[in-house]
Amino acid sequence: MSRRSSPLPNRYGVAPSFLWLPRESWPDLITFLVQRFPHMEEAVLRGRLERGELVDEAGKPLAAHSPFQAGTRIWYYREVREETPVPFEEVVLHRDERLLVVDKPHFLSIIPAGRHLRETLLTRLRLKLDLPELSPCHRLDRETAGVVLFCLHPPSRGAYQKLFEARTVQKTYEAIAPYRADLALPLVHRSRLEEGEGFFTMKEVEGEPNSETRISLLARHGEWARYQLEPHTGKKHQLRAHLAALGIPIHNDPWYPVLQAEKGDDFSQPLQLLARSIEFIDPFSGIARRFDSQRKLYWPE
Template identity: 55%
Template structure:
């Protein structure tokens, strides 16, 4: 049995409504029962909610045994449960599937739709929507796009071959092309390559640059000048979080409607009126199983200004 198949065999709760169960490890024994432990661990979930979940059998141990309010909390145990949200704002944009075979699914993601469940998003995520629509319980993204970014993204739905495709990204054998709208870069000859050292910022959701050996690289090309806005083609030769957004902002041309760079702005909540003008236009690679050259293109477009 392979590692992924072995892991799947150990999951004691099934996928429900497109959502896989979550789990947490207990690192030390705790006095009191399971209800007290979970209520203290998850301050945003009410005790009544945990009671209801336990009554439905939605909280179990690694063996699949139901856990109740008074169950012992033991060091080393793994607790399985489902994430639930009382209210979730609908994302009024749909993804398109560009390609599917027995190994991969390639989607064209809209702006504002998160990739995977996190924070205040669960059902309104690309992963859960695709799992439900295509009945693919093993669907997993093999790379990520920001919630704010639109375009091509690749998923694996065959655990037996997932590692082969993931290795393409680890080896930088994938050719990714983005397009962006931003202010003109004065005094630059195109194309040019920008390199910097990127590290985590003081705020957990942003990155920053510091002096030192570069660990990120982007090739910047000019597609067209459109008055006060330039249309750029960007080739990230590395895959750092927010790399294109930070690089363009540092160069003095932050991508239009970027709420994080150069300065994080107040959260816009569910305002969908000003999408980030960044699009993952294409992804290309040589298929590691067949040797066939593959390239997938987004059918979406940026809000290009009139000439």
């Protein structure tokens, strides 16, 4: 069963979540849920069940005493604490029968994750444009601004995703970072990136390179520089990790080279990284397409 066959509709632009019940034996559903979600009080779980907020694959509300049905799914709407609105707006750059191209602002996650549910780009677009089946073709970090592709037509999404998997999409980024006079540019930086402790950040390690970025100098402003970044691979946090490894971490990066404390709802220092443009050959029309961000990066004061 796919997510599209959910017995629950989207709510406020957010798709329902589901949980597979493992092939194990439990006395009843509540006993399993208490073990599965140790961070939640049993009273909270029982309350959600009493209100009929968890349903089976047929959409029938489940109760605390409901039997544990191994190998099935239960469906529900994920809850998060009250979200602070992100005070920046997305801009639609292009729309046709298959594609929606959007200029994403900083601080806005692409999809619901963690403590971000409604204040995400996907949720905003589904609501504003009445597109409940809209889905992203690729991702950008929450801290990164710029061009993002979405698919309006679910059967077409796979064709666009294959372009990214085949590395036939040309993505160009810009970043503001310290200037290094001894760094000969342009250069191609290759390294092996693996997840660091806690899986939040990436780190360079010894071994066969699995990431590659071409770095060029666009302009200099005192001790700072504007760089053009052209990733050949798409590893998590690749651009941020590469520039940090070169001794030129991106301005306002809260994670590289050192993971800093959570800034919460402080929107005053956006990461100076922008997905400037994206180019590809459309898999349906065969036409070369290019989309550019209208946003700007700013030199440090």
